[in-house]
Amino acid sequence: AQSVTQLGSHVSVSEGALVLLRCNYSSSVPPYLFWYVQYPNQGLQLLLKYTSAATLVKGINGFEAEFKKSETSFHLTKPSAHMSDAAEYFCAVSAIQGAQKLVFGQGTRLTINP
């Protein structure tokens, strides 16, 4: 079985500061890991995904995440926050063939302070 834990339901940073959103996973098989972003009143949009090709994954809007097997982590970072980054971010894991059945973390709401 797979599970995802996102540390911190709400993160607040200043504009221009580093963004760090934490995600730890549990999986009995090699996982595929995703970060999705949900802007207000919109559906989820893929930010980036880890598929074992490279441990450091670059996504859209300047975000990146590093897969660390020893720490079972897939933290999301962005060097410099922008006001437009304010959204809810979900980490998800998928490992089972047959359908893309995602298991999501509880989400982290990112607030950017001017």
Added chain:
Amino acid sequence: NAGVTQTPKFRILKIGQSMTLQCTQDMNHNYMYWYRQDPGMGLKLIYYSVGAGITDKGEVPNGYNVSRSTTEDFPLRLELAAPSQTSVYFCASSNTGQPNTEAFFGQGTRLTVV
């Protein structure tokens, strides 16, 4: 491009009423999914379909029914609405059932049962 379209966007139901949440996609994806998102929680899979005429239960299927008569449409039926079904419902689709596949989400339907 329309992508995944859900209707309605908002709905208030009385306990015991029934309704159908509509979902249609124009990407010719075989795989479609219904998730629910409760406050402070991640999305949980209700039902999914791997193609027209084929559906299967996800993690939280009780109280819901689905059908898949065409590739494009995947409606979710609530027969006897209960307050516990107050949630935001997301429909999604994917091109394949591979676990590394991106899922495309609709904008969601916010349902309140009173």
